[in-house]
């Protein structure tokens with residue numbers, strides 16, 4: 252029997268809802284087809300945004316959306332995507348699949364999408380191939396309510412009021428597709444570009460996010476924090492759990508544990524990048540923004556290799572559940588995160604095929620975990636066996652408390668073979684009621700257009716309430732949420 256202790260007396264940090272954000276790039280069928288079909292499409296839409304996807308993302312509780320890239324961001328020139336659609340430039344998306352980008356989805360459409368979703372917009376600017384003036388004018392275009400050249404241009408394009416731009420990223424992966432810069436060079440460039448991200452009138456300046464490290468590149472974080480910490484509100488981090496020699500469903504048990512172990516590296520990454528940040532910013536003013544994370548496999552057979560289209564199974568759901576628990580547990584530093592990506596690209600929450608839409612197991616994890624959004628993280632500890640060589644806990648958890656005193660706990664059992672018997676005790680707490688739900692299945696279980704509901708969340712009754720907690724048996728390869736009152 253494993254022991255699980257939740258301590259409501261230890262209130263650690265607010266779990267910012269934006270930790271549950273998504274990323275959508277002009278890549279493959281993420282924006283075009285996946286989200287934006289255009290007003291003339293036979294697919295049901297509101298102002299071009301497909302209704303089924305919008306409704307699903309709203310139900311999932313999507314809090315923030317990053318756009319337009321990714322690598323696309325450092326090739327994107329925002330003025331190509333405003334004004335009458337027929338006059339917008341057509342270009343080749345050289346980075347992703349060499350397809351025609353007709354710029355029919357631009358700044359106005361992005362804010363329309365965020366409005367329909369009710370989520371915070373996160374726009375990523377172009378450092379790699381853009382100028383300081385271009386970036387500065389984009390922010391003016393989006394946020395100035397004054398009489399100014401860019402605000403007037405926005406009005407001429409039909410939008411009177413400025414938008415509430417919450418987050419702005421100063422470039423993407425500037426160590427790679429965003430210009431192949433050294434950390435030292437980028438830190439100086441960052442300060443130069445960020446200087447001209449102004450606040451217009453009463454509109455607060457957007458939260459400025461510096462392009463951060465690739466995975467374990469701690470030098471990058473050290474340089475950015477030591478040289479530019481005072482000029483940023485957030486610093487990003489990208490990490491993918493790669494297994495790109497094989498497609499999403501082509502794996503054996505070793506392949507499962509390999510990806511789960513890689514996903515669990517997020518714990519080490521946010522701890523170690525966080526430790527560097529602590530030295531320069533002990534007050535934790537600067538947020539760690541994990542604005543790209545997820546699994547990355549070989550593309551599905553017969554699809555454009557530049558479109559990064561992959562299926563998604565219970566293995567991916569486990570990755571999502573582990574990762575979100577890590578973000579919860581580090582919510583004192585992790586302020587926002589964006590899974591890559593939203594629809595039809597990498598570890599998507601939804602897949603589309605013409606009029607059809609299917610929700611992935613990862614979607615169900617996000618929906619299950621939305622109960623943590625805006626709660627306060629609690630101290631918690633679970634005893635757990637270790638699986639195999641190296642460090643991979645069989646069990647991992649996080650617990651939070653709502654303002655009304657309700658406790659939410661999510662537990663992951665990563666084992667493919669062993670159920671976990673757990674005795675949970677909530678300190679100084681008298682249990683009145685417990686509700687639970689579970690997402691479970693064979694590691695390969697997935698949803699597709701023929702069988703859309705193979706993997707879905709169901710009510711879980713495999714627990715026995717106790718005066719101050721519960722006992723439970725959690726099946727292998729599953730995620731369980733307990734809501735304790």
Ligand code: AHR
Pocket residue numbers: 276320321322323423424543591592597
């Ligand atoms: O998400 C796909 C790509 O991965 C992004 O464009 C880039 O930032 C990262 O390398």
